[in-house]
Structures are given as structure tokens and as C-alpha cells.
Amino acid sequence: MPQRKLIPHVVSNQDITALSPKNLVSLAVKRMIDRNISAVVITDDGTAQGLLLGIFTERDFIVRVVGAGRNAGKTRLGDVMTRDPETLPSEARVIDALTFMRRRQYHHLPVADDGRVVGMVSIRSLFAVVTEQLEDDVHECVSFIFGSSYSVDKDQQHRLVDSEALRSHVDDAEQREALQLSGLGGASVPQCH
Numbered sequence: 251m252p253q254r255k256l257i258p259h260v261v262s263n264q265d266i267t268a269l270s271p272k273n274l275v276s277l278a279v280k281r282m283i284d285r286n287i288s289a290v291v292i293t294d295d296g297t298a299q300g301l302l303l304g305i306f307t308e309r310d311f312i313v314r315v316v317g318a319g320r321n322a323g324k325t326r327l328g329d330v331m332t333r334d335p336e337t338l339p340s341e342a343r344v345i346d347a348l349t350f351m352r353r354r355q356y357h358h359l360p361v362a363d364d365g366r367v368v369g370m371v372s373i374r375s376l377f378a379v380v381t382e383q384l385e386d387d388v389h390e391c392v393s394f395i396f397g398s399s400y401s402v403d404k405d406q407q408h409r410l411v412d413s414e415a416l417r418s419h420v421d422d423a424e425q426r427e428a429l430q431l432s433g434l435g436g437a438s439v440p441q442c443h
Contacts, residue, residue, distance in 0.1 A: 265368045266367055267440070268293045268297030268300060269281070269291075269293075270292065271304065271331065272296075272384055273327050274426075275311065275322040275325045275330060278327055289306065289358040289372075292304040292305065298368065301366065302366070302367050303328075304328075304331035304334065304335060307330045309317065310332060335360060337360045339362070339363060340361050340362075340363050344376055348376040348377060348380055351376065352373065357373050360418060367404055
């Protein structure tokens with residue numbers, strides 16, 4: 251079963267919201283509200299094509315602006331952004347990205363190649379793709395066991411995903427860790443590959 255990658259399975263044709271470190275926090279908050287996003291990237295020239303300098307997230311706003319008693323209309327992003335954030339390469343496997351972000355307790359991370367942002371991922375979007383892959387893997391196992399004409403509707407598939415059957419076919423330590431994160435991990439039984 252092929253492992254999903256950040257590009258194209260999570261990041262594809264994203265409209266990256268980028269600002270300059272000179273922009274005010276209030277502008278970043280307005281953009282996040284208008285675009286229904288939780289983080290913006292900060293680049294040297296304030297464009298998505300610029301060199302990545304930092305990231306500004308909802309958490310940064312709460313802790314470094316509101317919690318610190320700063321005025322969002324007077325505070326520059328360069329003063330409160332997370333500088334030089336870790337990034338994920340575009341060719342990273344989704345499961346690796348999820349594991350990395352969980353271990354570091356990140357909610358959002360830029361995807362960058364050669365210092366240039368190509369996307370942004372959230373732990374929520376990664377988890378959704380991993381869940382989808384696990385569901386596809388369960389379907390593949392069921393088809394292998396019962397034949398390709400055997401059909402599993404979405405309700406049955408979700409019950410399988412929540413069962414021991416899912417845990418039984420996971421062959422990768424990182425996938426097992428993702429299952430533990432999702433609350434589906436448990437005893438190991440023979441694989442169905």
C-alpha cells in the first residue's frame with residue numbers, strides 16, 4: 251500500500267497566507283479570521299514566494315500578545331512570531347509528519363523546500379489523511395480476504411476502523427504510533443498483508 255506524501259495528499263494548490271515581520275498583529279488576526287485559518291507564515295518580503303522567517307499562530311496571539319498585555323494594533327509580527335520554525339519537506343510521508351508534529355506538540359507547520367514555503371499543514375489535516383489511509387488499508391485487507399467483489403459500506407468500514415481488524419494489519423511502527431494517538435491502538439494480532 252503506497253504511503254501518502256504531504257504533496258499532493260495534504261498540500262495541493264494552497265493559497266498561502268504570508269505577511270512581513272513589519273506587519274501588525276491586527277492584520278494577521280484579520281487575515282486568519284477572513285480566511286478561516288489558524289496560522290500565517292512570515293517571510294522576508296511578505297509574499298508566499300519570500301524566504302521563510304517565522305510563523306504566527308493563534309497560540310502565539312494568545313500567549314505573546316493577549317497574555318502579555320500587548321496591543322495587536324501596535325505590535326509588529328516580527329516581535330511576537332515564532333522565529334525560524336521547524337519545517338517539513340514536501341516529500342515527507344504524512345505519517346512521519348504526524349509523528350513529528352505530535353512529538354514536538356506542534357499544531358501547525360510550514361512545508362518548505364530550500365527555505366521557500368510551499369504549504370502549511372495542521373495536525374488535524376494530517377490526522378484526517380492518516381485516518382483515510384487506514385480506512386483504505388482496511389478495505390484493501392477485506393478485499394484481499396473476501397475477494398474484490400466483496401463490498402463494505404462506509405458505516406461498516408468505520409466499524410472496522412474502530413476494531414481490532416485495523417490494529418491487526420498495521421505493519422509499521424509509526425503507523426502503530428498513529429493508531430495509539432487516535433485511541434485505536436491495542437493488542438497486536440496477525441497481519442492481513
